[in-house]
Amino acid sequence: MDQNLIQKLKDAMGKGNNIGIAVAEHPSIDEMGAALALYLMLRTANKKVTIASPTDPIVEISNLVGIDRVQRHFGGDSGDLVVSFPYKEGEIEKVSYTLENNFLNIIVKASEQGLTFEEQDVRYTRGSGSIDLLITVGAESLNLIGDVIDSQKLRDISIINIDNNPNNQGYGDVVAINPQASSLSEHIGDIALTLGFAVEQDAAQNMLSGIISATQNFQDPRTSSLAFEIASLLMKQGARRASSQAPSRAPAMSNPAPQMNGVAPRPAAPTQPAPVRQPQAVQQPPRPAPAPVSMPDNYDQVEQPEDKNEKPPLDWLTPKVYKGSSEV
Numbered sequence: 054m055d056q057n058l059i060q061k062l063k064d065a066m067g068k069g070n071n072i073g074i075a076v077a078e079h080p081s082i083d084e085m086g087a088a089l090a091l092y093l094m095l096r097t098a099n100k101k102v103t104i105a106s107p108t109d110p111i112v113e114i115s116n117l118v119g120i121d122r123v124q125r126h127f128g129g130d131s132g133d134l135v136v137s138f139p140y141k142e143g144e145i146e147k148v149s150y151t152l153e154n155n156f157l158n159i160i161v162k163a164s165e166q167g168l169t170f171e172e173q174d175v176r177y178t179r180g181s182g183s184i185d186l187l188i189t190v191g192a193e194s195l196n197l198i199g200d201v202i203d204s205q206k207l208r209d210i211s212i213i214n215i216d217n218n219p220n221n222q223g224y225g226d227v228v229a230i231n232p233q234a235s236s237l238s239e240h241i242g243d244i245a246l247t248l249g250f251a252v253e254q255d256a257a258q259n260m261l262s263g264i265i266s267a268t269q270n271f272q273d274p275r276t277s278s279l280a281f282e283i284a285s286l287l288m289k290q291g292a293r294r295a296s297s298q299a300p301s302r303a304p305a306m307s308n309p310a311p312q313m314n315g316v317a318p319r320p321a322a323p324t325q326p327a328p329v330r331q332p333q334a335v336q337q338p339p340r341p342a343p344a345p346v347s348m349p350d351n352y353d354q355v356e357q358p359e360d361k362n363e364k365p366p367l368d369w370l371t372p373k374v375y376k377g378s379s380e381v
Contacts, residue, residue: 054247061227063248065213066095069186072102073127076190077197080106082114084191086263087215087237089119091190093256094245103127103184107199117262118255126201127184137176144168188213191237194222215241235277238263242283254291261292 066072072095076088088104095102105124114120136159146164150157161168184202187210192198195207214225217240219232234240238260245252264284268276271284288294 054243058227058229059247062213062229062244065186065211065227066100066248069211070101071184072100072186072188073184073202074102074104074188074190075192075198075201076104076106077192078107078199079111080108080114080191082117082266083236083238083263085110085114085120085123086117086259086266087241088190089117089123090238090256090259090263091188091241091245092122093119093259094250094252097251097253097256105198105201107197107201117259119259124201139170139174141169184210186211186213188215189225190215190241191218192216193218193220195224215244233277233279235273235275235280236264236267238267239277239280239283242287243279246283246286252287252290257287257290257292261287261294265294 074088074092074095076084080088085106092102092104103124104119104122105127107125109125110120110123138161144164144166145168146162149160149162151160152158183206187202187207189195189198189212192214193216195204211227212225213227213229214221214223215229215237217231217234217237219230221228221230223230229240229244231240231243234243242252242260242264245256261284264280264287265271267273268280271280
């Protein structure tokens with residue numbers, strides 16, 4: 054950031070006794086997150102500061118810290134208290150007040166048709182008095198801040214113009230426009246850290262929410278390196294990414310496949326179960342046939358030894374006649 058710009062911002066914020074922060078109509082999460090973060094940081098620096106928007110906040114920015122402090126205008130010259138409630142023609146007969154036990158009671162007397170608003174519809178706005186420094190956040194032109202301040206008073210106060218829109222008209226006494234910033238929140242964070250502001254957790258959370266919204270959870274190709282740098286510093290201050298903003302992850306594997314040279318191997322094709330083999334009878338190898346016994350050529354002529362101890366009976370070779378036990 055340019056040193057000359059840093060010095061101008063430091064001098065202007067240092068001299069400001071009553072600072073007003075204004076955003077354009079229908080602010081985004083990034084614009085309102087950046088403005089509310091600046092509001093909280095200036096309050097931490099013991100500055101008297103108020104924040105205003107020409108339109109009521111929408112639901113998607115209702116979770117930002119300090120959104121309940123946003124007013125529709127900067128209030129009267131003396132810091133008047135304004136009590137506001139919805140009004141329909143004919144339902145209020147008169148408004149009066151009473152003093153009881155050091156309390157001022159404002160009485161809104163209903164007509165016969167009755168009041169259509171409830172207690173939660175009543176708003177209380179405390180003016181901060183005349184501001185001597187106006188800081189616009191994300192307003193391309195002064196016309197976009199509406200009637201948050203009387204246009205006649207703009208001639209008598211200093212204006213700091215903070216934006217990242219290259220089409221900004223460049224108004225104001227100090228112009229801090231950074232078209233290279235991918236979000237207003239990172240731009241505000243860079244300014245705050247450069248000026249030495251104390252960044253507490255609430256302010257850090259607002260800026261991180263703005264960066265995530267503007268960069269589409271850091272997926273936008275236009276996301277700058279400054280966005281990553283500031284987001285890292287904000288997370289060190291306690292800011293957290295919402296669970297819904299975190300990218301989904303595949304379930305972890307118990308035994309992930311090893312990587313070689315930083316490249317994961319291709320997943321193996323699903324294998325088919327091996328066919329179950331039926332048990333087969335074990336075939337025994339055929340036994341070799343016994344080797345034939347060779348007989349000598351003169352076997353018949355070889356005289357065999359005679360066993361002298363065993364001799365056949367004399368009638369062994371004679372014919373036998375069978376004789377029954379009875380005659381026929």
